[in-house]
Amino acid sequence: MTTTLATGAVTRRRPASRAGTAVTRPGFAWALPATVFFVLFAIVPLVLVAVLSFTRWNGLGSPEFAGFDNWNRLFDDPVMVKSLWLSLLLTLLGVAVQTPISILLGVWAAGHQRNRAVLSAIYFVPLLLSATAVSVLWRALLDPNFGIPAEAGWLFGDGNLFGSQSGAIGVLVVVGAWQFTPFHTLIYQGAARAVPPVLYQAAAIDGAGTVRQFFHITLPQLRNAIITSVILMVVGGLTTFDTVLILTQGGPGTDTTISAYYMYQKAFKGFDFGTGSAVALLLVLVATVISLAVVRLSGYDRMRSTSEGL
Amino acid sequence: MRRRPNVLAGFGSLVWLFVVGLPLYTMLAATLQSRSDYAASGPLGLPRHLTLQNYLDDLQGGFGQYFLNTVIVTVSVVAVVLLVVPPLSYAIVRSRGRTTDLVFRLFLLGLAIPAQAVIVPMFYVISKAGLYDNLIGVILPTAAFSLPVCTLVLTGVMRDITPELYEAMAMDGAPPWRVFVQLVLPLSKGGLSTITVFSALQAWNGFLFPLVLTQSDETKVITLGLYDFQTQYGINVPGLLAAVVLSMIPILLVYLFARRALVQGLMGVGGK
Numbered sequence: 001m002t003t004t005l006a007t008g009a010v011t012r013r014r015p016a017s018r019a020g021t022a023v024t025r026p027g028f029a030w031a032l033p034a035t036v037f038f039v040l041f042a043i044v045p046l047v048l049v050a051v052l053s054f055t056r057w058n059g060l061g062s063p064e065f066a067g068f069d070n071w072n073r074l075f076d077d078p079v080m081v082k083s084l085w086l087s088l089l090l091t092l093l094g095v096a097v098q099t100p101i102s103i104l105l106g107v108w109a110a111g112h113q114r115n116r117a118v119l120s121a122i123y124f125v126p127l128l129l130s131a132t133a134v135s136v137l138w139r140a141l142l143d144p145n146f147g148i149p150a151e152a153g154w155l156f157g158d159g160n161l162f163g164s165q166s167g168a169i170g171v172l173v174v175v176g177a178w179q180f181t182p183f184h185t186l187i188y189q190g191a192a193r194a195v196p197p198v199l200y201q202a203a204a205i206d207g208a209g210t211v212r213q214f215f216h217i218t219l220p221q222l223r224n225a226i227i228t229s230v231i232l233m234v235v236g237g238l239t240t241f242d243t244v245l246i247l248t249q250g251g252p253g254t255d256t257t258i259s260a261y262y263m264y265q266k267a268f269k270g271f272d273f274g275t276g277s278a279v280a281l282l283l284v285l286v287a288t289v290i291s292l293a294v295v296r297l298s299g300y301d302r303m304r305s306t307s308e309g310l
Numbered sequence: 311m312r313r314r315p316n317v318l319a320g321f322g323s324l325v326w327l328f329v330v331g332l333p334l335y336t337m338l339a340a341t342l343q344s345r346s347d348y349a350a351s352g353p354l355g356l357p358r359h360l361t362l363q364n365y366l367d368d369l370q371g372g373f374g375q376y377f378l379n380t381v382i383v384t385v386s387v388v389a390v391v392l393l394v395v396p397p398l399s400y401a402i403v404r405s406r407g408r409t410t411d412l413v414f415r416l417f418l419l420g421l422a423i424p425a426q427a428v429i430v431p432m433f434y435v436i437s438k439a440g441l442y443d444n445l446i447g448v449i450l451p452t453a454a455f456s457l458p459v460c461t462l463v464l465t466g467v468m469r470d471i472t473p474e475l476y477e478a479m480a481m482d483g484a485p486p487w488r489v490f491v492q493l494v495l496p497l498s499k500g501g502l503s504t505i506t507v508f509s510a511l512q513a514w515n516g517f518l519f520p521l522v523l524t525q526s527d528e529t530k531v532i533t534l535g536l537y538d539f540q541t542q543y544g545i546n547v548p549g550l551l552a553a554v555v556l557s558m559i560p561i562l563l564v565y566l567f568a569r570r571a572l573v574q575g576l577m578g579v580g581g582k
């Protein structure tokens with residue numbers, strides 16, 4: 001099979017090189033190991049998640065077909081509906097907090113000054129840590145008895161941030177921002193460096209100051225970077241899991257039980273793997289729809305270049 | 311152009327330095343004191359009697375083993391990635407077959423699959439394969455999920471090799487494997503280091519697959535060790551945070567000595 005594919009590929013191509021020598025090309029066999037591996041461990045599970053969502057399975061034995069049972073129960077489950085809203089809320093808050101900070105930091109870090117390079121290198125450190133390490137660190141820092149709130153009561157009230165819904169959500173948003181702002185900063189730094197200097201020179205000649213240059217040149221030029229960054233935040237936000245597991249365990253009550261955590265609970269704590277699969281699939285669908293909507297609404301799919309007219 | 315120093319930006323950058331630095335400082339300071347000292351001076355106090363005892367306790371208390379497991383997982387994941395991705399990217403860039411085109415699309419689709427979405431079926435597949443609670447069962451899915459980004463990165467790098475170079479090798483009558491070894495690999499070094507670092511980071515920091523696919527102490531990786539430590543002995547803050555620091559050390563070393571590759575690996579972008 002490989003040989004036919006390889007020769008077929010060669011004949012379909014225009015008589016290749018100027019010298020008249022046939023350029024030998026690799027056949028499909030070169031792609032085979034990676035493809036088989038990927039299909040087995042990524043594509044098959046993705047198909048299976050859909051199949052399993054129509055079954056009953058407790059983790060032992062074999063899954064049994066259950067029709068639409070899981071799905072029907074899912075939409076009547078108040079915790080599930082609440083978890084979807086919480087996922088959206090956390091994602092939205094994440095975007096709202098991280099986007100302005102990372103745009104400002106990114107544009108600032110795009111400057112080539114020495115001190116900016118040094119500080120940027122330090123800002124980067126949280127991104128090196130695993131989400132687990134970050135969550136464990138913050139959990140210890142914010143511990144009501146041994147952490148910072150115990151010392152700075154004037155700032156934290158009774159000190160138990162994990163005891164109220166707003167407190168717990170606040171913790172998740174702050175910790176998420178602490179860890180992922182450097183990533184988005186890097187996106188904006190690269191984009192800001194790609195802005196043609198001629199635009200700033202023209203603006204300076206017209207007498208525009210730093211602030212006006214930022215709003216009239218930098219921000220519009222960052223449009224594609226903003227879209228990319230927001231899509232990554234949406235997908236990342238909706239699938240947040242480690243942080244919730246370690247920081248709040250979905251609590252107090254189910255007040256921070258977002259869908260990804262609910263899926264884990266259902267499947268691996270409640271041994272209801274069918275429902276867990278349904279939640280997982282629902283989550284993927286929601287993330288895909290939102291990403292596509294962002295792409296559509298922003299006109300990114302029409303791929304308008306920011307350097308048009310230059 | 312002459313520029314006034316931007317006071318506002320300078321102030322803002324110091325505020326962010328504080329936001330990033332305070333937790334890191336607090337962590338380091340906590341790990342260097344005994345538990346009783348930490349309880350007395352609190353997280354914001356200056357440590358008085360410095361000690362490395364927390365680190366030693368952690369290493370003897372199982373983190374040595376977890377560390378070793380994580381190294382095994384990381385090295386294996388990188389090996390798998392380096393074994394299958396370069397030939398794949400080479401085929402995508404150089405083969406004119408329609409099948410490789412489809413394969414490339416499949417991997418692009420793979421970029422959009424979050425690991426969270428497949429942990430239930432992954433648990434099913436790995437259990438049925440008899441690999442539950444086995445490091446191999448962690449290595450395989452972790453490697454598979456780094457493939458899309460690695461393929462994208464390496465394909466981008468290989469596309470930049472000019473057709474003239476291929477033609478020159480063809481004139482010598484070189485078969486594909488010689489082109490691959492003598493031309494493609496040496497010219498993709500930047501991309502190869504990027505995908506090495508990217509997949510190593512994914513493996514080192516991975517949590518979800520080990521969480522659902524392993525259970526015993528012998529197969530525990532370091533992230534899982536941190537999680538267990540926190541749920542069981544969360545009250546021992548200095549010991550816990552020392553374990554966090556231990557888990558970071560290899561990454562920090564790479565960051566110090568190969569910052570470029572690391573940043574590019576984190577961003578999953580072309581390494582040139």
